[in-house]
Amino acid sequence: MSGYDVSNNGANSESNARRGGKGAAPATIRDIARLCGVSSATVSYVLNDKYGVSDAVRARVKAVLDSEGYAQNLRAKGLKTRRSYAVHAVIRKEAAPACKAFYFGVIACIAERLSSALPESTYSVVPVFQSDDESDDTLSGLIRNGDTDGVIAFQGLMPNTVGALEGQGVPYVIINPGFEADPRAVSVKIDFEELSYRATSYIASLGHADIAFIGMRRLPFFFSATKRGFRRALRENGLTERREWIRGEADCAEGAADAMRRILTGGIKAERGMAREQERGMARAGAYPTAVFCTQDNFAFSAMSVARGFGYRVPEDISFVGIDDVPEAKYIEPALTTIPISPQTLADEAMGRLFAMIDGGQAKSVTVESMDVIERKSVCPREYMATSHAV
Amino acid sequence: MSGYDVSNNGANSESNARRGGKGAAPATIRDIARLCGVSSATVSYVLNDKYGVSDAVRARVKAVLDSEGYAQNLRAKGLKTRRSYAVHAVIRKEAAPACKAFYFGVIACIAERLSSALPESTYSVVPVFQSDDESDDTLSGLIRNGDTDGVIAFQGLMPNTVGALEGQGVPYVIINPGFEADPRAVSVKIDFEELSYRATSYIASLGHADIAFIGMRRLPFFFSATKRGFRRALRENGLTERREWIRGEADCAEGAADAMRRILTGGIKAERGMAREQERGMARAGAYPTAVFCTQDNFAFSAMSVARGFGYRVPEDISFVGIDDVPEAKYIEPALTTIPISPQTLADEAMGRLFAMIDGGQAKSVTVESMDVIERKSVCPREYMATSHAV
DNA sequence: ACCTATTTTTGAAACGTTTGTTTCTTAAAT
DNA sequence: ATTTAAGAAACAAACGTTTCAAAAATAGGT
Numbered sequence: 001m002s003g004y005d006v007s008n009n010g011a012n013s014e015s016n017a018r019r020g021g022k023g024a025a026p027a028t029i030r031d032i033a034r035l036c037g038v039s040s041a042t043v044s045y046v047l048n049d050k051y052g053v054s055d056a057v058r059a060r061v062k063a064v065l066d067s068e069g070y071a072q073n074l075r076a077k078g079l080k081t082r083r084s085y086a087v088h089a090v091i092r093k094e095a096a097p098a099c100k101a102f103y104f105g106v107i108a109c110i111a112e113r114l115s116s117a118l119p120e121s122t123y124s125v126v127p128v129f130q131s132d133d134e135s136d137d138t139l140s141g142l143i144r145n146g147d148t149d150g151v152i153a154f155q156g157l158m159p160n161t162v163g164a165l166e167g168q169g170v171p172y173v174i175i176n177p178g179f180e181a182d183p184r185a186v187s188v189k190i191d192f193e194e195l196s197y198r199a200t201s202y203i204a205s206l207g208h209a210d211i212a213f214i215g216m217r218r219l220p221f222f223f224s225a226t227k228r229g230f231r232r233a234l235r236e237n238g239l240t241e242r243r244e245w246i247r248g249e250a251d252c253a254e255g256a257a258d259a260m261r262r263i264l265t266g267g268i269k270a271e272r273g274m275a276r277e278q279e280r281g282m283a284r285a286g287a288y289p290t291a292v293f294c295t296q297d298n299f300a301f302s303a304m305s306v307a308r309g310f311g312y313r314v315p316e317d318i319s320f321v322g323i324d325d326v327p328e329a330k331y332i333e334p335a336l337t338t339i340p341i342s343p344q345t346l347a348d349e350a351m352g353r354l355f356a357m358i359d360g361g362q363a364k365s366v367t368v369e370s371m372d373v374i375e376r377k378s379v380c381p382r383e384y385m386a387t388s389h390a391v
Numbered sequence: 392m393s394g395y396d397v398s399n400n401g402a403n404s405e406s407n408a409r410r411g412g413k414g415a416a417p418a419t420i421r422d423i424a425r426l427c428g429v430s431s432a433t434v435s436y437v438l439n440d441k442y443g444v445s446d447a448v449r450a451r452v453k454a455v456l457d458s459e460g461y462a463q464n465l466r467a468k469g470l471k472t473r474r475s476y477a478v479h480a481v482i483r484k485e486a487a488p489a490c491k492a493f494y495f496g497v498i499a500c501i502a503e504r505l506s507s508a509l510p511e512s513t514y515s516v517v518p519v520f521q522s523d524d525e526s527d528d529t530l531s532g533l534i535r536n537g538d539t540d541g542v543i544a545f546q547g548l549m550p551n552t553v554g555a556l557e558g559q560g561v562p563y564v565i566i567n568p569g570f571e572a573d574p575r576a577v578s579v580k581i582d583f584e585e586l587s588y589r590a591t592s593y594i595a596s597l598g599h600a601d602i603a604f605i606g607m608r609r610l611p612f613f614f615s616a617t618k619r620g621f622r623r624a625l626r627e628n629g630l631t632e633r634r635e636w637i638r639g640e641a642d643c644a645e646g647a648a649d650a651m652r653r654i655l656t657g658g659i660k661a662e663r664g665m666a667r668e669q670e671r672g673m674a675r676a677g678a679y680p681t682a683v684f685c686t687q688d689n690f691a692f693s694a695m696s697v698a699r700g701f702g703y704r705v706p707e708d709i710s711f712v713g714i715d716d717v718p719e720a721k722y723i724e725p726a727l728t729t730i731p732i733s734p735q736t737l738a739d740e741a742m743g744r745l746f747a748m749i750d751g752g753q754a755k756s757v758t759v760e761s762m763d764v765i766e767r768k769s770v771c772p773r774e775y776m777a778t779s780h781a782v
Numbered sequence: 783a784c785c786t787a788t789t790t791t792t793g794a795a796a797c798g799t800t801t802g803t804t805t806c807t808t809a810a811a812t
Numbered sequence: 813a814t815t816t817a818a819g820a821a822a823c824a825a826a827c828g829t830t831t832c833a834a835a836a837a838t839a840g841g842t
Contacts, residue, residue, distance in 0.1 A: 053821085431793095
């Protein structure tokens with residue numbers, strides 16, 4: 001990245017006609033004014049829908065405006081209004097790949113909304129990746145320069161970044177799926193306890209009594225919320241929980257595989273080098289759950305693989321449900337039953353709030369409404385299970 | 392998105408002090424000049440590393456510059472230089488989710504490089520999602536306004552967008568994994584024939600003779616390139632190909648599952664409602680490949696699931712190799728052997744070229760160097776296979 | 783010493799907006 | 813008819829840079 005020489009030496013005439021192109025010089029507000037026989041101030045007023053322009057003039061200017069295909073120069077406008085017309089979406093470099101992918105989905109939604117809102121709003125969203133351990137981070141720089149009008153952050157923000165934000169009065173909103181929300185920040189939250197409750201209730205409603213849970217201990221807030229929902233559903237359905245079937249080693253898909261393995265081997269961790277057949281035998285001899293709830297689709301994918309590796313069929317022997325509805329969920333074999341989380345909703349709630357604040361208003365945190373289970377192929381009602389199951 | 396009122400009425404004093412914040416007014420180039428007892432022109436020259444400033448003055452100005460923590464106002468600079476200091480990365484809305492995820496990975500690499508290049512280069516990258524069927528798209532608008540200094544596009548660009556780009560002399564580079572490159576455009580390519588050849592050769596080198604291929608017919612260019620590489624490897628290893636084991640229905644992971652099913656049932660498509668057991672029996676009776684090469688990891692995931700659904704073990708009965716090395720590849724059970732494609736390399740090659748062109752230079756297309764197979768757990772040498780295999 | 787080249791430095795005019803203030807219309811009220 | 817007030821439109825000064833053209837300082841010959 002060294003050779004990024006961004007200087008342009010004596011390039012006025014050159015840049016005016018852009019490299020080798022005809023590059024029709026774009027019409028300025030003054031051109032329009034001249035064409036209408038009116039002052040540039042007036043044109044500016046109609047552009048910004050201000051009071052005090054007669055209807056006749058307004059109409060005339062508007063006509064010329066779009067017959068000329070006029071487009072504002074954002075730099076000039078921003079120079080005067082002290083805005084950058086950019087919001088920044090920050091993702092922690094350290095976030096898990098699966099999380100990043102999800103966050104990107106949200107950013108994509110924002111970008112789409114923004115570009116379809118043209119030319120009403122000319123904002124753009126720029127993704128920023130920030131490491132947890134940088135002392136003076138790139139983001140603080142942007143903030144102090146006034147290069148950002150607002151930030152959307154996933155998971156949370158480092159204290160010094162928050163300091164910079166507050167210091168410059170730059171609004172920000174946190175989209176924090178599964179993280180504890182800083183009460184001072186406006187944030188868009190997901191009720192994972194509820195989601196977990198719904199998923200588990202759904203499984204229970206199908207007659208399953210032996211249900212395992214695979215969560216993510218690495219995120220304590222998320223872990224306890226989901227576990228709480230799971231237990232509540234169990235309790236309300238008169239089911240008893242089994243300690244060894246509540247697993248949380250999973251901090252990534254690899255961990256989920258391990259969790260599943262332990263569940264199937266009755267909590268005994270497979271010895272290094274233990275023969276596959278032996279491990280399997282061990283598993284089949286003991287008790288196993290007829291359904292497992294994973295707090296993320298990706299966990300379910302791994303867990304399903306492991307179960308099959310042990311010789312169980314999905315869903316005939318063991319049912320699986322996840323949360324997220326990642327794109328693969330419907331393509332996998334068998335398609336995964338899951339509760340969707342809508343990136344579009346998250347994006348809309350967050351952007352609505354951010355723009356309200358950019359416009360000088362206030363905004364309150366919100367918890368997005370939970371959605372319902374999407375029934376696919378990874379779940380089988382207890383009564384239709386292939387073989388009888390004895391705990 | 393309606394309520395995005397971006398006007399600020401009579402907000403001069405308000406915006407000067409930013410909402411409720413102390414918001415230290417950032418130092419301008421004139422402030423620095425005054426502090427050094429020098430003109431603003433001189434400061435500008437040292438900022439931009441221009442000729443004709445004496446070393447003494449240059450040093451003095453530089454000292455003040457960073458003791459004051461000066462940061463350029465990008466809007467003012469851009470207004471004068473006719474640059475936006477933003478490049479746009481465009482992704483087709485219609486691209487497959489898996490592709491989008493990969494493209495995002497590349498954009499993430501770009502964003503990281505850009506933010507770590509601060510404050511040398513102050514560029515930012517903004518993702519744009521563009522639909523194939525929009526007539527006058529958002530991108531053309533950006534281009535005509537001079538709101539973008541360059542674009543990176545994945546897969547390709549619509550003719551009218553290319554027209555706008557050429558018209559305004561805005562440089563662009565195409566990152567087109569698996570798409571036919573427009574010879575007039577500078578593009579960063581991947582040699583999928585080579586990748587396919589390497590993967591297949593690797594499998595063959597392990598003693599496998601019955602190798603199946605699952606490709607992506609929806610992308611004809613990609614499909615024929617990969618198939619060519621596959622066949623070449625077969626030929627060079629003295630292996631004969633089987634028509635029914637070269638499958639290309641796969642245009643998404645779902646299709647890959649279908650392809651695998653057909654391979655296992657000897658090309659007979661399973662009847663709607665055919666009993667699972669029956670399907671399985673059908674499969675086991677006939678011939679099956681001992682290894683399958685999938686042109687994308689995601690295909691391999693589905694194919695592996697199907698194979699296991701049919702009762703085959705991976706890799707003991709059937710080996711799998713993919714291309715991409717998506718993050719999940721190493722977490723799946725068993726971890727997938729694959730050839731990686733480096734998003735970082737793609738990002739660097741593309742950005743290097745784009746910036747060269749932005750700086751007025753020329754750039755040539757390039758094919759990035761192919762990488763080697765990463766050996767994981769989804770492949771088993773022919774000789775170690777669990778059961779003897781009879782075709 | 784002076785005149786000329788050369789190197790440094792500076793003044794000031796842009797770039798395309800927004801917006802506070804002033805000026806001009808026009809109509810209503812006296 | 814004259815004054816007043818409101819409403820429209822225009823002027824012109826910013827915003828923070830870059831860069832042309834010109835001035836000032838320095839150095840290099842005679």
